[in-house]
Amino acid sequence: MAIVRGFQKNYQSPITNYQNEDKMAEDKLPTRAEDFSEWYNQLVVRADMADYSPVRGCMVVKPYGWALWENICSWLDAEFKKTGHVNAAFPTLIPMSFFEKEKEHVEGFAPELAVVTHGGGQELEEKLAVRPTSETIIGHMYAKWVKSWRDLPLLIVQWGSVMRWELRTKLFLRTAEFYWHEGHTAHASEEEAKEEMYRILDIYERFCLEEAAIPVFKGTKSETERFAGAQITTSIEAMMWDKRALQSGTSHYFGDNFSKAFEIQFLNKDNKLTYAQTTSWAISSRIIGAMIMVHGDDNGLVLPPRLAPIxxxxxxxxxxxxxxxxxMEVANRLFAELKAAGVRVKFDDRDNVSSGFKFNDWEMRGVPVRVEMGPKDVEKGTVALARRDKPGREGKTFVSQDGIADTVKTLLTDVQASLLKRATEYRDSNIHDAKTFDELKKVVQDGWAFAYWCESTECEKKVKEEAKATTRNIPFHQPDAEGKCVVCGKPSKRKVYFAKAY
RNA sequence: CGGGGCGUGGCGCAGUCCGGCUAGCGCGCUUGCUUUGGGAGCAAGAGGUCCCGGGUUCGAAUCCCGGCGCCCCGACCA
Known part of the structure; x- marks a missing residue:
C-alpha cells in the first residue's frame, strides 16, 4: 500500500510548538478532501479495524473491528429473534449444479464463483462452489422440510461468510470473502412474503438510524439493479462523505422463482399442492465501511456510541x-464507576507513550468519549471530557468527578444523536431535484439527484452511460404530484435517486 | 479483463539508469535513563533468501529472459 507523502506540504499543524513538523505530518492521515480513497485505506488499517491478508482480495478483521461487528450482529440478532426468526448453519460448499437451477441466479453469480475441484487428493466428480450466497442450498433443504402449510412460515437466518471473486477489492467495502447474515424465509402466501420483506427492511432502517447513526432511504431497486433471481429487491441507501451512495442492506422477494427451481411445495389448507413464496435479505460487513465513510473525519474514525467497542x-x-x-487512585475510581454503570470503558495505563499520543491514538480509533485527568483535576475534583465528534480542544469540557457515570452516559447519548443529525443534514443538503437531463448530469458529479423517471431500462442506461450514475432506489416516500421523466420526458409517477455508487 | 505503478528488515522508502568491496535511511521494536495537560528526548541493541527461477559476468538488489504477487485507475458487483 502506498503511503502518500506529497500531503506533507499541505498539512497545517494545529500544534504550534511541535519541533518536528515533517514527522508529525507523516503520522497524519491524508485529509478526506485531498484523497478520500487513500484516507479510507489508511484509516482502516491505522484504526486497527482490519489488515490485508496473504490471500488476494480477502481481509483479516482485527479484534477491534470484529468487536464492532459483534455489536452490530447482536443488535440485529435480537431483532430477528423478536420477530420469530431462528438461526441455523448451512454448508460453505454448494454443488455446482444447484446454480443452474435458477436461470437469472446462475447468470448473476457464475462469473464470481470460487470453485473447489479437488478433495482429499482426488478430482471431484461434481465441482463444488464456495457459496456466494445461500439461496440455492437453503432452497434445496427447504424443499425437504416444507410439506404442509403447517410448516410455514419458515424463518431462518444464517450468520457467516460468503465468497465472491471480486476484481477490485477494498477493505470492508468489497472483499472476496465477506461477513454477513442472510435471512431466508418461506411463506404460504405472496402477501405474507412481501410483508416479511418490508418488515426486515424496517429493521434495517432502524438499525441504521438508531445504532449506526446513518440516515437511509428505503425503496425499491430498478429492474437492472435487482438481485439475481428476485422479483422485487428493496434496499436502504446511504450517502457517504464523498457523496457516493452505498447500498447498505437489501431485502428481496422471490415470489416462486426459487421454490419452482428447487421444488419447495406444500399442501395448503384446501389440500392443493402450492409453491412457497420466499424471501432473502442481508446486511454485510460493508456496513462497517459505511460507518467509517459517513462519520469519520480527518483525525480518524468516529464511531457511534451505541456500537463502539470502547x-x-x-x-x-x-x-x-x-x-x-x-x-491513578482517582482515575481507577472513576474507571470502576463507569464500568459499574455499564459503560464499555477502557483504562489507558500505558506508560511508554505520552498523553498527547494517547489523545491522537484514541481519536484515530474513534472512541466517542475520552475522560482525561491530571494533577489539576485531582485538586479541583474535575475531569476533562472530550467528545470525539468535535475533535481537538474544542470538544473538551471540564466537569465534576461526582456523578461521572451519568455525565458520560448523557454525553454518549448526545454524541449519538448529533452524529445522526450531522449525517442527515449533510445528506439532505447534497440531494438536489433534477428536472432536466443536463441538470441531472451536473448534480450527480457532486451529490445525488432526485428526479422523475419513466422506469424504462433505456433511460436508466442512458444515465449510466452519460452521467456515470446509477439509479439507487425508488423511495417508498413519494411526492403527491406526478411528473415527467428526467431523461425522455414521458409521464412518470415516481421519483428515483440517481447517484454514483460504491 | 484493459491502463498505470511497485516488489529491498515489521512498515515506508533510497540505492537500479551507468554492476564493485561491510545493502543504507526514517518510523516501529527491545533495554536503560530522563519525560508525560495534544503525536517526547538521548544512548545502546535486535532484525535482511534485496519477490521467485534461469542466464550474462571475476563479481548482480543493479544487466538480460521467463514467471509470480501486490496496489491504484477504469468496466462489473453487497
Missing part, C-alpha cells in the same frame, strides 16, 4: 511518581 477511555496524566499515585 465507548469511553480513561487517560491519566502525571509528571512524576507522587502525581502518578494521586492521579
Amino acid at each position: 465507548q469511553a477511555v480513561v487517560v491519566p496524566i502525571f509528571k512524576n511518581d507522587v502525581e502518578k499515585e494521586k492521579v
